[in-house]
Amino acid sequence: MMRASFALPLVVAILSASLPTRAAADPPPAEPVDRIVAVVGKGIILLSDVHAREAPFLLKLDQDKVAPAEQAIKRVQIEKELLARMVDEALEAAFAAAGHLGVTPEEIDHAEAAVAQENRLTVDQLEDEAAKQGMGRRDYRAELGRQVLEGKLVQAEVLPRLHRDPKQSDADWLVLLEKERSHWLDELRRATHIDVRL
Amino acid sequence: MLPTDPADCDAPASTADPAVIAVVRARGNARVAKSDVCRSISVRAGDRFDAARTASDIHALWDTRAFDDVVVERRDSGSGGVLTYVVRERPLLGHVVIDGATTIKANALRTMIRLHEGDPLDAADVETARDTIRYAYLESGYRSAKVDFTLHPASPTTADALFRVDEGPLAVIRAFAFTGLSVTTDKELRPFIETRKGTVNVPGFIYGATAAERTVLLVQAHLYDRGLLQSSVDAPALSLSPDGKSLTVTIAVHEGPVYRIGKVTFVGALAADQATYLRLLTQKTGDVFNRATLVQAFERIQAMHAKLGKPVKDISPETELDPEKKTVRLTINLVTP
Numbered sequence: 001m002m003r004a005s006f007a008l009p010l011v012v013a014i015l016s017a018s019l020p021t022r023a024a025a026d027p028p029p030a031e032p033v034d035r036i037v038a039v040v041g042k043g044i045i046l047l048s049d050v051h052a053r054e055a056p057f058l059l060k061l062d063q064d065k066v067a068p069a070e071q072a073i074k075r076v077q078i079e080k081e082l083l084a085r086m087v088d089e090a091l092e093a094a095f096a097a098a099g100h101l102g103v104t105p106e107e108i109d110h111a112e113a114a115v116a117q118e119n120r121l122t123v124d125q126l127e128d129e130a131a132k133q134g135m136g137r138r139d140y141r142a143e144l145g146r147q148v149l150e151g152k153l154v155q156a157e158v159l160p161r162l163h164r165d166p167k168q169s170d171a172d173w174l175v176l177l178e179k180e181r182s183h184w185l186d187e188l189r190r191a192t193h194i195d196v197r198l
Numbered sequence: 199m200l201p202t203d204p205a206d207c208d209a210p211a212s213t214a215d216p217a218v219i220a221v222v223r224a225r226g227n228a229r230v231a232k233s234d235v236c237r238s239i240s241v242r243a244g245d246r247f248d249a250a251r252t253a254s255d256i257h258a259l260w261d262t263r264a265f266d267d268v269v270v271e272r273r274d275s276g277s278g279g280v281l282t283y284v285v286r287e288r289p290l291l292g293h294v295v296i297d298g299a300t301t302i303k304a305n306a307l308r309t310m311i312r313l314h315e316g317d318p319l320d321a322a323d324v325e326t327a328r329d330t331i332r333y334a335y336l337e338s339g340y341r342s343a344k345v346d347f348t349l350h351p352a353s354p355t356t357a358d359a360l361f362r363v364d365e366g367p368l369a370v371i372r373a374f375a376f377t378g379l380s381v382t383t384d385k386e387l388r389p390f391i392e393t394r395k396g397t398v399n400v401p402g403f404i405y406g407a408t409a410a411e412r413t414v415l416l417v418q419a420h421l422y423d424r425g426l427l428q429s430s431v432d433a434p435a436l437s438l439s440p441d442g443k444s445l446t447v448t449i450a451v452h453e454g455p456v457y458r459i460g461k462v463t464f465v466g467a468l469a470a471d472q473a474t475y476l477r478l479l480t481q482k483t484g485d486v487f488n489r490a491t492l493v494q495a496f497e498r499i500q501a502m503h504a505k506l507g508k509p510v511k512d513i514s515p516e517t518e519l520d521p522e523k524k525t526v527r528l529t530i531n532l533v534t535p
Contacts, residue, residue, distance in 0.1 A: 030271035030282060034252050036260070041322055044260050048253045163430050163452040191329065193322035197267075 038083055039195040040090040049086065050079050050198070052139070057082070059134035083198050089146055091188045092153055101152055103145045111144045158184050200277050207236035211244035213278035219245050220278025226285040229355055230264050238262055239283055247272065247279055259285060263318050288318040292356040296331070298363035302338060307331050313359060324349065324359055331361060339404030342366035342442035371401050372444040376417075378451040382424060387451075390416040405445055410434045414449065421453065425486035427519060427526060428454035457487045460525035466532035469508045475530075478502065487526050499532070511535040 038045040057078045061071050096102065116126040130140040158181045164173055200210040205223040213220050221243050224235035238258040241251055256268045267286035272279055294313050296304040311327035328347050335343035344364040349357045376387050392413045393399050398406030399413070414431045421429040432450040439445070460483060464475040479495045481488060496513045503510045510532045518527040 028273050028275075030273040030280070033270040033272045033281070034249065034256060035269040036256065036267055039266075039322070042320075044257065046253050046256055048249055160430075161433065163432065163450075193325045195321065 035197075037196070037198040038087055038090075039193065039197075040087050041094055041192045041194075043090055043094065045083065045086050045090060047198075050083055053082055053086065054078055055139075056134035080198060083196065087194060087196065088185055088189075091185065091192055091194075092150060094192070095157075095188060096149055096153060099156070101149070101156065103148045103152070107148050108141050108145050111148050112141065115144070154181055200275055200280070205232065205282070207232070207239060208243050211278065213244070214276075216274040216279055217246055218278050219243060219247055219281045220275060221280055223280065223282040224285065225282055227287060229287055229290075230285075234262075234264075235259070235283065235285060241281060247281070252281070255283065259283065263320060264288060266321070287355075288320065289351070289357040290355055291315050291317050291319045292352040292358040294359050294361075296361045296363065298365065299331075301340065301365055301368075302334055307334060307361075310334060319349070319357055319359070327359075328361060331363060335363070335365060337407070339368050339370065340365050341369040341405070341436070341438050341445060367441065367443045369404065369438060369442055369445045371399065371403060371405055372439070372446055373401065374399055374447045376449050376451055378453065381426060381453050381456055382421065382451070387417055387420065390420055392416065399447065405436065405447060410447065410449075417449065417451065419489070421451070422487075422489040423491070425456040425458060425488065426453050427457045427487060427517070428521075430454075455521075455524045457519065457524055457526045459483050459485050459487055460520060460523070460527040462528045462530070464530050464532065467508065467510060467534040468532060469503055469506050474502075475499065503532070509535060 032047075034046050034048045036044045037047050037050060054075070058071075058075065061074060066074060112123055112126065116123045119126065119129075121129065127137045127140060131137070135143065154177070158177065161184070162176060162180055168176075199212045200220050202210065203221070203223060205225050207222040207224055210221040211218070219241055222236070222239060222241050224232050224239070227235050238261075239255045240258070241248070241255060245251075252270050256270065259265055259268045264287060265285040266288045269284045271282045271284060273282075274280075291313060293315060294308060294311075296307050299307055307330075311330050313323060313327050324347055328345050332343060332345045335345070343366050345361060347359055347361045349359055352358045374391060376384055379387070390413055391399055392406070392409035393403075394406060394409050396403070398404055398409050411433070414433060418429070418431045421431070430452045432452075435448045435450065437446040437448070459481055462476060462479065462483065464472055468475070476482065478498045479492075481491055481495070492515065496515075499513060500510055512533040514531045514533065516529040516531065518529070519525075520527065
């Protein structure tokens with residue numbers, strides 16, 4: 001027993017000796033806390049903004065039991081995709097603000113009630129479900145707000161560019177609508193200074 | 199207690215708690231005084247670390263327009279946390295040079311683009327300036343004009359902006375046409391083409407975008423007066439010839455069916471019987487719907503109400519389309535003040 005109690009400090013001492021040591025005067029390295037990851041027109045998106053939005057995706061990786069090494073690779077991809085989406089949202093938000101187009105809390109309430117009804121849930125149950133997927137109430141309502149705004153922009157900017165053929169199926173119409181929305185977003189991207197730094 | 203550093207925003211606080219910020223530092227500034235950087239930072243020595251405040255500080259520093267990058271770093275000093283705001287200063291705008299502009303004078307373009315020498319250089323502003331120059335050429339009829347820019351470091355702290363303009367040829371209109379017409383005719387719609395007294399949007403002259411957009415609105419209004427209630431008018435489509443010298447403008451019209459007036463009902467603050475209102479309406483069931491005639495009728499109804507001492511504040515018509523019968527049911531609501 002006595003020998004065993006000696007053994008552990010000895011192993012630690014040997015391991016410590018084999019590790020590269022930092023001079024006592026060296027300060028520990030600084031860690032980045034936050035930074036600008038994208039410039040969109042006159043506005044910026046921070047790394048902390050991206051992190052705030054990635055929780056549901058990271059939770060999904062955990063739930064899918066993705067190996068840690070693979071998780072790290074996937075996280076990089078998730079952040080890039082999320083940032084691209086956030087850049088588009090920032091473009092849309094700036095465009096909407098310039099045209100005095102916005103979303104009121106009441107409109108978000110209506111949207112939330114509609115989603116809850118569609119899923120046969122109460123609003124509280126819906127928010128609980130969102131929380132289970134890593135999205136708090138505030139984040140979920142913010143996401144709904146973005147969707148409502150996007151809908152308004154499609155109404156105001158994309159629909160007037162299209163003419164629906166009465167013989168066209170709903171599925172074909174939706175494809176056309178999405179294609180035109182994508183063109184409109186491309187135009188916004190071309191007209192705006194965008195600098196992605198992630 | 200941490201030793202002081204020239205980058206410190208304020209005197210270090212005494213703490214051993216790594217969650218507490220012992221000192222806030224500003225680095226990377228050269229032209230901008232440290233005190234000016236620190237003024238935008240809300241975190242102070244002795245505060246607990248708060249990511250939301252750090253994010254807010256980055257926005258505050260960005261909003262000064264003096265910096266084009268900000269990184270915040272944190273380390274544990276053993277005597278509390280060290281929070282460092284590393285800024286990258288924007289260069290100042292040196293000279294603005296516009297090459298290749300002859301049709302529009304460089305000085306006129308310089309006034310339009312609003313870039314001021316000596317201001318911090320903002321890439322977004324320079325891109326906007328490029329677009330402004332290009333737009334000025336488009337509006338002048340140079341549909342294939344190209345504008346690009348480069349930024350040249352002129353000193354360690356300044357950069358010149360060089361815009362290069364390739365004007366290309368003047369493009370004049372060869373044809374201005376409407377497509378998709380079956381109920382209406384080209385002859386009927388042509389008077390709605392806004393030409394600014396014959397200076398734009400007519401063959402031999404340049405394309406005027408604003409005037410063409412107004413043309414779309416005028417044509418759409420006319421279609422409503424012809425009972426084409428499901429019609430739509432596309433934005434003008436421009437087709438430039440390969441040599442860039444001539445332009446064809448096409449406005450596609452989607453007419454849809456002609457709607458006739460169905461049942462008409464007046465509701466709200468009525469001052470007479472339905473028959474009186476229907477007489478004032480002049481349009482009757484079976485007539486082709488006409489928006490302008492309806493508006494004129496509303497004016498007559500308002501005049502009648504005023505004469506009777508019962509003014510109406512608003513007349514709001516509700517329309518209900520019957521796509522099978524191609525009729526529109528009208529419910530006209532009279533609202534009193």
